[in-house]
Amino acid sequence: MSTDTTDQDYQEIASSSSKNTAPGFSVDDLLTGSHTFRFDRYSRREGFEVGKYLVSDTFTAGGYEWAIALYPSGKKDQYIDYVSLYIRLESEETDVNAVFELMLVDQSGNGKHKIQTQFGRLQEKQPFLMRRRGSQWGFGQYIKKKHLKKLGYLKDDCLVVNCVVGVLASCTDKEIEQAPVSCISDMDQAVMMESCEDTKFLDLESAARVIIEFGAPAQLQGLVNDADRAKFDHYLNAVDEIQQSIKTGQVSDYEAHGTRAMKTLQLVFQGILDCSTSVNQSDTLSSTLDSSSMTSSYGYEQQGGHHASHHELSQEQVYRLCSIVQRLNKGGCLGDCIEVYRISRKSVVDARFLRFSIGRWSVNDLQGLDVEEFAAKIKLWIQVAQKCYHSIFPGERQYYEQIFDGVRAVSYDTCFLAIVEHVAVELNNFADAVSFITSFRKLFAVLDLYKALDVILPEIQKMFYTVASENICQGASNTITSLATLVRKLFSSFEDTVLNEQSNSPPPDGTIHSLTEYAMNYVTRLSQYKESVTDIITSRPTKSLGNQADEQFLEASDRTSSNLHMIWIMMSLKINLMSKSKVYEDSALRYLFIMNNVTYIIKTVKGSPELVEMIGKEYLSKLRKEVLQAAQDYYSSIWHRVLYCLRDDGLSNKFPFYNGISKNSLKDRFKTFNSTFEEVCQMQSTRLVLDVGLREELQKLILSKLLPVYKAFLEKYGSRVQSERGKERYIKYSSEDLEDKVKKLFSEH
Structure with a gap:
């Protein structure tokens, strides 16, 4: 989104702040224009490599076309911690004299905008000479990246930049003298040095020689995989010079070189993709499904590095592919490269999916697996789905967006969707087949799948949002519904089994x-x-x-x-x-x-x-x-027999004129108690109560009922048999003996 102000609007502003302008060069001599541009979705650009830039819409000032160029990771390696900001000349005309102002807007509401301007001291400065299209004025160390959000410049993932350009109305009416070195500030010197670097282009003859030189097979291979960025950029500069000369129509002798350059770039494009698709047999499930890959949304096997695993594109490869696409697109030669890219990356995604060894499983195949095999298969699916939706698919989408940024001939559906759709559908098909399982023993694996798919669904919806990809989202959503129905069915089956x-x-x-x-x-x-x-x-x-x-x-x-x-x-x-x-x-x-x-x-x-x-x-x-x-029921069912032996009934002699205790009956009663107690203990000694707490409670219950009655019986009748010979045959157990014997019950010895 951009907004422009008129020349007159800015002249009024500039005049009010430039009353002391030297009479030889004032605001009145300038044709000015301003432009404000929003760099949206900025976080997606923070991973840009050094030297890659974003460019605004073009705008007009002083009759010339201009644009704002922003380098999220700095224009050069020494600026990697900074955002670099420049104004570019986009017109074909040469030798444009102008002064500039750049402002990074403070979006926090504090009004602390970051401004770099030449308008404030026009009497001390000379207009800057922009020699040709692509010349730049700006700052390599405009602001440290870490300060963007902290100081309020980055808000809602957006940066807002305003620039003002003042073009000298006539270079012939007023002679421009070269300012002495002592009048040029350190900042001005830095700007001049950087801009001079930006305008160092090859002459046409040198560019033509470079085009021919790099057409040789050995040099061509260097453009594909040589780690030396300078050589690649050197070739691109030559291509740009040739393309520019052909476009302006100034020189027609180099059209053959332009055609040759386009063919070379197409071959390099194919070569880089071929390098990324070479198969490494060691790239197996164990090496790709690690813990780090499960949680990274943007890593895609550390694609930000200069080196990448097989099947991934390195940062350098992405840079080269993007640079080639820009030039082929300008030259109208992108054509077949789009299909080449689509086929190449689709083969990569398909190959990786196949090596994960999920395979195609029918309902009958899954029904035939035992519980452990089925659970292992579900676990594998979850890992692969996480890998695809957290790493592979976002990685491919990021490649597509970076490489074909701004290319209208390439769309989400025709490129990214065509690359990953087959694998996404295969993942859905497997999950859908699971929804027909019939054994409740597999319920937990089904719940694992349901839970994983439910978590992944927002990623699926975010990834596949177009009409053409609706079947993938709808398929995943329908599968979740089917799995929920299956869970209820298996749960009910388990309930029936427990009851019946x-x-x-x-x-x-x-x-x-x-x-x-x-x-x-x-x-x-x-x-x-x-x-x-x-x-x-x-x-x-x-x-x-x-x-x-x-x-x-x-x-x-x-x-x-x-x-x-x-x-x-x-x-x-x-x-x-x-x-x-x-x-x-x-x-x-x-x-x-x-x-x-x-x-x-x-x-x-x-x-x-x-x-x-x-x-x-x-x-x-x-x-x-x-x-x-x-x-209580247990005690009543067996121990009441023991307690029954300690009753008073049947111990008295009933004779005329005498009613006393029969010793023989008492002896028999003690003997009956002993035998019954021993019989019950013998029988219960084979019974087990595995829980220690329950065992102790049961022993306490028995003793709480038995001991008081036994003690009372001994106290009441024990003395009557104490004097008898062989008394131990009648009173075999003391209260302590009885307690010890009961406490040995219900446990394994």
Whole structure:
């Protein structure tokens, strides 16, 4: 975007600030014009190499055409930390005398514009002589790059530059004297030196000799891969000189040299591209899919360096290709080079994709893979997709934008899209084939793919934004929708399996069932995908559990749909375990089985913060109560037999005139207690309670009921058999012995 002011507008401004102008050279002698230009999307230009510049629209001042030239990385190597800024003569006329002003606009609102001007001291200066088209006036060290944003000059990724040009109205009416050296400032000397360098062009004969010299095969190869930039630029200067002479029509004897130069540039263009497509067999998946390449959006294998890996273009190659395109385009000879570039870079992208070894996989192929193979294939796809959308595609787009910048014959669709479209479609096709998987065991890999594609989708939409590329964006979006549907389907299949699985019998020792381990490992992994699962599972459970209390709990809960489904899975697991416990003929073993498995569920949930958040403490408390109830049922099912032996009933003799304790009955009662206690302990010694906390709780429960009754029985009746011979046959256990024996139960020895 640019704005121009009239000569009169600026004359008024200049006159007001130049009252002391020397009478021999004043503002009245100048024809002035000004121009303001916005350099938009500046951050995309910061990676420019030294010497490459941006140029504004042309504008008119004093009857001549001018333009602003801005070098984001400096005009020369010694200016690499600076932005260089110049005014260029774009007219074909020669020997134009002018004075200049450059201003970098302060966009922060503080009004601290950076101005370099010749208008303020006209009496001390001479107009600058611009000898020919391409001559420049300006500053190699105009401003340090790091100060652009800090000082308010760079805003919204845009720089605004204003320039004023004053052309001396007549060089014949007023004689211009050469100012003495003492009157020229250091800045003026620097400007003059730089401008003189800019106007050092070859004469036509020298340019023609260079064109012929570099037509030789050895020299031609040097233009392709010689690291010496000076030689390449030397040849370009010769081409420019020949093109300029042909364009102006001043000399017609060099048209053959111009044609020869165009053919040479076409060959060099092809040669540079051929160098980038040479195949290196070591460029395999392991060497290209490294951690750094996964996160870089602009690196494209460190393309900013002077050297590049096979298949990438180095900074030097991009510079040469861009320089060639500019000259071929001016000469009307770009033609076939566009197709050459498109074919070359497409072959590069296709070759790299093929070496990643994803291949073409049908739905049947993917169905036939086992879980680990399928997961590995998904992981590979994610890595390749990240590589393509974070590195390869942006790199190719950057090449296209830099090399063909300003060339109307080349468009996004005909160049960049044609290069990468095939690979983008292949990536979509693979992801779409995954959406037909039927095994819930592959759910986690599907979630990985869904999550990765969901993250990449904005990059896809940003990369493919034209009507011609709409199928790529729409394909990726449709695949995400299909994957979400697949996740819900596989999730439902897992729920059904947990509720209805009947194939495995419970373990004979009442420990953890394989279904419990599998289901809890599964939901633990699911909790790692909490965000994705929450986004996908949006409806509450509707399947009946056949348990009114559980269904009422779900109905009353205000938790998210995905959380309720996770609770539903645990409820269905518990119901299935209850059904499996009926296989045990021993009721005590049945309750131990329930305690072991429900405790395993609780412990697994507590071991995962994500699961705790999804399940909630309320349901964990409900499970805990069920464990305690199972413990009470366990005690009642077997230990009540032991406690029954310590009753008072049946110990009294009932004779006329006498009602006392029968020693024989008491002895039998002690013996019955001993045998029953030992029998129960022997039976329970083969039972395992794997959780230490549950084991201790169960032991405490038994002792809390058994010890008080046993102590009371001993205290009440023990003395009656103490005097008997062989009393140890009746009172075999002290309270401490009883406690020690119970505490050895339920553990592996």
